[in-house]
Amino acid sequence: MANFAIDIWGEMCPIPLIKAKKKLLSMQCGDILVLETEHSCTSRGIVVWAKANRYIIKEEEVANGIWHLELTKTHD
């Protein structure tokens, strides 16, 4: 159980998603990936993608227009 974070600030889709996918490969099951973005579509996109891949995802709008995402890797 470890926490990871990648910097996707200011990036537009699909770059955050590609970066997250890449990072997930190096993580163990149960690890959490923390992402923060100010791009609404990126946030939505990652949530939908994570659900389709059956990962656990938590989305919170921490300030106006800033989304905080926590993605738990549940399987390989």
Added chain:
Amino acid sequence: MNNSSLHSQRNLNIGFILFLTLLITLLSQISIRLTLLMALGISFGFVLQKSRFCLVSALRDPILIGMTQLTRAFLLLLGISILGFALVFWGASQRNIPLSLNVFPLGVHTVVGGLLFGIGMVLAGGCSTGILVRIGEGFAMQFVAFFGLVIGSVLGERSLKNWRNVFGEWPGVFLPDILGWIPTLLLELSVLSVLWQLARWWQKKQLGEW
């Protein structure tokens, strides 16, 4: 939602709705046509922003991450547009209203333009409406893309004639003229439903059961 940095935007919303109401009332004194266009534009923007509809995502995600939800939404959009198009055409011909269908023949320039636009929209992170919506949301990067969009549109509009001259056009095929409207609609909708099934199968294959 109890975070202190998450300010309520209610007052801004009320102010903006008041402003829009005043604007539309004012416009209705000048021209009904303008009022309707304005109302249509506002509704379009609202739906686009709330639906998070993204043409780029619809065309890119199947290849990039194997997801086709938006692709299927896009196919649905095409289906509804086809029906609406036919309905408007039928209604207009019943009432003898002249209608310009804006149907243009294909040409090599269509393919070239499509490729250029496709590359541009993936790089810019949005098609034309997507860019406009995200500017409205305050995403600064899209301002740059917007300038590119404006320059590209003006250049394209100005040079369209030359493109047509250089590449020529294939003879236009307008299916309803050949097959009639009902068979055309059936053909188009069945092609779309085949594509829909294909998109669903693709996501299942890429992501497992879903």
